[in-house]
Amino acid sequence: MSLTLAIAVGHLKRRKRQTVVSLLGVALGVGFFVAIAALMRGFQTYFVQQVIDVAPHVVMKDEFRSPDLQPAERAFAGGAVVVRGVRPREAVRGIREAGAKIEAIEAIPGVAAAPVLRGPALFRYGGRDVAVSLAGIDPGRERRVTNIEKDMIAGRLEDLRATANGVIVGIGVAQRLGASLGDTVIAVAPSGVATSFRIVGLIETGVTALDEREAYVLLRLAQVILDRPNVINQIRIRLEDVRKAEPLARRLETAFGYRTESWEESNRNVLALFVIQNAIMFSVVGAILLVAAFGIYTIISQVVHEKARDIAILKSLGFRASDIQAIFLLEGVIVGVAGAVVGWAVGYGLIEVLAQIRFQSAGGPLRGRDGFILARETWPYLAGGGFALIAAMVAAFVPARKASRLNPVEIVRGAA
Amino acid sequence: MSTLIAAENVSRILPGPQPVALVREVSLAVRPGEFVAITGPSGSGKSSLLYLLGLLDRATEGRILLEGRDTAQMSDDALAAARLARLGFVFQFHFLLPEFTTLENVLIPMRRLGRLSDRDQEARAKALLEAMGLAEAMGKYPDQLSGGMRQRVAIARALANDPAVILADEPTGNLDTKNASAVFDIFAALVASGERSVVVVTHDQHLAARATRQVRLVDGRITDDSAALVG
Ligand SMILES: Nc1ncnc2c1ncn2[C@@H]1O[C@H](COP(=O)(O)OP(=O)(O)OP(=O)(O)O)[C@@H](O)[C@H]1O
Ligand SMILES: [Mg+2]
Numbered sequence: 251m252s253l254t255l256a257i258a259v260g261h262l263k264r265r266k267r268q269t270v271v272s273l274l275g276v277a278l279g280v281g282f283f284v285a286i287a288a289l290m291r292g293f294q295t296y297f298v299q300q301v302i303d304v305a306p307h308v309v310m311k312d313e314f315r316s317p318d319l320q321p322a323e324r325a326f327a328g329g330a331v332v333v334r335g336v337r338p339r340e341a342v343r344g345i346r347e348a349g350a351k352i353e354a355i356e357a358i359p360g361v362a363a364a365p366v367l368r369g370p371a372l373f374r375y376g377g378r379d380v381a382v383s384l385a386g387i388d389p390g391r392e393r394r395v396t397n398i399e400k401d402m403i404a405g406r407l408e409d410l411r412a413t414a415n416g417v418i419v420g421i422g423v424a425q426r427l428g429a430s431l432g433d434t435v436i437a438v439a440p441s442g443v444a445t446s447f448r449i450v451g452l453i454e455t456g457v458t459a460l461d462e463r464e465a466y467v468l469l470r471l472a473q474v475i476l477d478r479p480n481v482i483n484q485i486r487i488r489l490e491d492v493r494k495a496e497p498l499a500r501r502l503e504t505a506f507g508y509r510t511e512s513w514e515e516s517n518r519n520v521l522a523l524f525v526i527q528n529a530i531m532f533s534v535v536g537a538i539l540l541v542a543a544f545g546i547y548t549i550i551s552q553v554v555h556e557k558a559r560d561i562a563i564l565k566s567l568g569f570r571a572s573d574i575q576a577i578f579l580l581e582g583v584i585v586g587v588a589g590a591v592v593g594w595a596v597g598y599g600l601i602e603v604l605a606q607i608r609f610q611s612a613g614g615p616l617r618g619r620d621g622f623i624l625a626r627e628t629w630p631y632l633a634g635g636g637f638a639l640i641a642a643m644v645a646a647f648v649p650a651r652k653a654s655r656l657n658p659v660e661i662v663r664g665a666a
Numbered sequence: 667m668s669t670l671i672a673a674e675n676v677s678r679i680l681p682g683p684q685p686v687a688l689v690r691e692v693s694l695a696v697r698p699g700e701f702v703a704i705t706g707p708s709g710s711g712k713s714s715l716l717y718l719l720g721l722l723d724r725a726t727e728g729r730i731l732l733e734g735r736d737t738a739q740m741s742d743d744a745l746a747a748a749r750l751a752r753l754g755f756v757f758q759f760h761f762l763l764p765e766f767t768t769l770e771n772v773l774i775p776m777r778r779l780g781r782l783s784d785r786d787q788e789a790r791a792k793a794l795l796e797a798m799g800l801a802e803a804m805g806k807y808p809d810q811l812s813g814g815m816r817q818r819v820a821i822a823r824a825l826a827n828d829p830a831v832i833l834a835d836e837p838t839g840n841l842d843t844k845n846a847s848a849v850f851d852i853f854a855a856l857v858a859s860g861e862r863s864v865v866v867v868t869h870d871q872h873l874a875a876r877a878t879r880q881v882r883l884v885d886g887r888i889t890d891d892s893a894a895l896v897g
Binding site: 559573658663 | 713717720722723742743746747748749750751753755757759761762763764765766770774775777778779823827835
């Protein structure tokens with residue numbers, strides 16, 4: 251054992267109880283950090299996984315982010331003309347030359363695209379009306395861009411094609427209509443046209459807002475009912491590498507002009523919430539470690555005070571100021587490292603305890619889960635240990651420097 | 667003539683609104699084989715002079731030479747290195763580290779210096795303790811020893827790195843006559859080889875008389891130096 255370490259350990263051994271208390275402070279900080287990180291990261295990654303599993307990664311819509319410039323504004327770009335009170339043109343909405351666009355998008359490696367026509371409709375069954383968002387899809391392409399099949403709790407996606415006028419509805423839609431698989435419902439389009447559909451499948455995504463609104467029919471049928479022949483108003487896109495969603499969305503919007511949203515943009519609120527969640531987590535852990543650091547500061551300050559004679563004798567024996575500083579810094583490091591190691595065990599234990607807890611699942615995105623989702627990752631251990639070590643060293647630094655600057659002559663004189 | 671440690675016209679003045687002179691224009695050259703006893707009234711500056719000679723404090727005027735080298739030019743770290751390798755301190759209070767055994771206390775300066783192998787360090791520490799009559803006390807902690815034994819451990823520790831000069835500030839101040847006499851016997855033996863020197867501050871005129879040279883300090887100045895009478 252090195253001399254510095256031997257002296258440092260000797261000092262701490264003389265104050266066992268205090269050392270253990272501040273060591274436990276560090277351990278609690280690290281342990282909570284590890285456990286909370288597993289909990290939050292578990293939930294967050296699960297949520298993101300759900301989002302990118304269920305929904306397409308990128309959606310192109312037949313909208314524009316900023317309204318078209320008026321011809322006069324275009325001619326006098328830069329400000330001389332302001333046009334107000336313009337009546338918007340009744341544009342025939344829809345994505346133009348959609349076929350060519352889909353082909354162009356599919357030509358990008360690792361990217362799949364599917365056309366959708368979405369419009370409002372009213373479903374009627376046994377005197378009950380339910381407003382739905384009707385989506386006309388191409389089943390073959392759709393299954394490549396969303397996990398619609400995974401969410402089906404009855405029927406199959408192919409049944410859309412196999413059955414004349416088949417429809418797949420969200421479980422909430424079916425419940426509100428009082429209809430079930432095999433029943434025939436009437437769909438009324440905004441134009442007033444009514445068509446009868448047979449429910450061939452049920453979907454439960456776990457997201458109530460979707461389950462109470464979504465209805466899927468073949469694209470061709472949707473175009474007829476909504477009276478939009480050959481029109482689509484969404485292109486749904488899926489990527490092999492989700493992380494490229496946002497750049498791809500920007501690229502497509504620049505190239506084609508249509509508003510194109512990545513899953514990140516669509517879920518910006520939630521992702522922002524995660525940032526806040528993480529900030530809270532770090533603040534709580536920071537506060538615990540701060541308290542622990544004060545504990546370390548207190549012990550080492552006391553040791554320095556109490557050991558002034560020893561410091562003087564070490565200096566007179568020929569220890570340099572930096573040797574003295576190293577002794578007390580090392581004391582901080584010992585408490586920090588030991589605290590971190592105990593904290594790892596505490597964190598690991600907490601995760602195991604959390605993993606045992608079972609509770610009644612609330613629906614929503616956690617449907618089907620009766621326990622916490624825990625991310626067992628290495629980085630919280632490393633980060634927690636790193637924080638602890640840094641906190642301990644910062645706490646030890648001030649008293650260590652004070653010790654290194656003690657004047658041995660003053661102490662020896664005082665003692666005589 | 668070679669000197670191990672020498673003060674040349676050294677003054678130590680504490681700065682402040684009313685400066686205090688601890689040591690005034692002291693010149694003192696300690697040669698190998700000398701056993702110097704510094705005496706003087708309380709407050710005359712004996713300890714202050716010893717701290718200057720031991721490179722624990724810096725002179726405000728004049729210079730301190732260690733084996734011919736001017737220590738004023740040396741950095742704090744270089745002074746520490748010189749203390750470690752060339753000087754040994756013994757204080758009135760033993761100042762042993764309470765967490766370590768007698769043997770470990772003696773080993774500390776050697777381990778810091780690291781000149782000898784671990785095994786040689788231990789052999790030397792044991793030999794030093796045995797020479798001090800402490801063979802039985804090696805594994806004991808300082809608080810298990812008597813005052814005389816502790817002071818002998820402190821001397822063994824001061825000798826750990828085979829220093830050129832031993833500096834002792836009233837090392838017998840807390841000891842009875844018998845133990846004090848034993849300590850002075852040890853010092854006398856240390857200089858016998860003629861290579862080392864010992865500088866001891868003491869109040870006790872009888873003990874001082876056993877040194878090879880007596881220096882008297884009054885009010886920060888040397889008033890008598892037995893070497894000067896001879897020389
Ligand atoms: N920091 C200080 N401030 C003011 N005066 C001081 C300071 N340190 C020492 N002195 C004074 O300097 C003088 C010399 O002190 P020093 O300890 O060297 O004397 P000494 O001869 O060793 O005395 P003693 O025999 O009591 O140990 C004393 O009068 C002391 O009070
Ligand atoms: Mg004194």
